[in-house]
Ligand SMILES: O=C([S-])c1cc(C(=O)S)c[n+]([C@@H]2O[C@H](COP(=O)(O)O)[C@@H](O)[C@H]2O)c1
């Protein structure tokens with residue numbers, strides 16, 4: 001059971017997530033080759049050694065037409081004009097010839113400010129950024145999907161990347177109160193964001209952790225320039241994408257979590273909580289392009305469960321107006337939707353009604369599906385949920401030959417205990433086919449070991 005833990009104590013941007021996962025990947029060349037389809041579109045992706053507050057990590061530099069996009073925090077408004085903001089995005093990239101310590105001053109007057117929704121959504125609608133501003137492209141979801149689908153990615157990677165973009169499109173649609181099919185991306189529609197989304201999807205596919213856990217997300221504070229103008233941090237799309245996820249503003253003035261980072265977290269992370277008990281085997285640091293007092297990185301840790309409890313959710317509803325048949329059907333649907341266990345308990349309810357509590361246990365990643373199943377297949381108007389610690393034995397299933405037949409035997413071990421038990425369905429088939437009792441069938445399986 002492998003756990004990928006993402007420390008988002010300095011937020012998350014697409015390139016930071018990609019850098020952190022890249023450090024964990026075995027086949028780094030294969031990964032970069034997997035992104036080569038993007039070079040046709042003028043995108044170059046380099047993994048550069050980068051250092052923040054003395055920590056060595058990787059900065060994934062995505063160049064589109066030779067330029068790297070940066071988010072423009074409005075960290076300081078100077079006396080010499082309301083429109084001047086101090087851009088503190090600079091890099092400390094060892095393999096780079098440029099002067100990384102320059103501080104650019106962005107003047108709102110040099111920006112091409114406009115309503116991106118007035119454009120027709122053609123993916124090649126670029127604005128010349130000039131010397132003082134940033135490039136952005138206006139792309140529709142179908143245009144972005146076409147680019148992603150044309151990259152020759154494994155099906156699962158392509159589907160993940162498309163799902164991340166769907167989330168971004170829904171966030172844009174919500175923020176601008178437009179239908180999803182009328183959304184035109186601005187910054188996140190540029191090729192560098194596509195590279196981030198595809199890169200992270202590819203690396204997740206390569207690492208294939210059983211569980212992805214992330215810390216509460218530090219979003220930063222203040223304001224940031226985007227295609228709409230100066231917006232509050234977290235940017236509106238980021239705030240929407242992170243709803244329901246634990247976040248905090250903290251002391252740092254600047255945008256720490258971008259819409260792309262937020263969409264990637266929403267899609268890939270199973271649960272948000274402090275680092276679980278795990279035996280960490282590999283650690284990766286993905287560096288951002290900006291510098292703050294704290295190391296601007298996402299830290300990724302890969303490891304296994306280390307004897308600590310897992311978390312399961314118990315969902316429960318009280319039912320006083322359903323038939324036994326209908327409740328039985330709901331039980332089957334809950335199992336089909338991924339419940340670990342489902343049970344009913346008799347209760348007495350108001351107005352002297354005999355009733356039942358229908359309960360089920362599930363992993364957090366299945367919780368929302370099971371809530372939807374409860375609402376769909378029962379008459380309840382509310383679902384209760386309680387998280388529980390759960391300690392488990394390691395389980396394995398082995399096949400055992402009993403004469404001409406194969407019977408599955410479940411082995412469980414840990415906590416000083418080892419035991420084995422034949423799978424009931426196989427045992428019942430054996431008993432019926434051989435015309436013996438269940439006990440006799442069990443003895444035959446035990447005798448065959
Ligand atoms: O492109 C989109 S959807 C976008 C939306 C918003 C809104 O809040 S609406 C803000 N921004 C800003 O663009 C840059 C780049 O974001 P990436 O996700 O492409 O890294 C960033 O400063 C966002 O706040 C983009």
Ligand code: NI
Pocket residue numbers: 172175176186228237
């Ligand atoms: Ni927007």
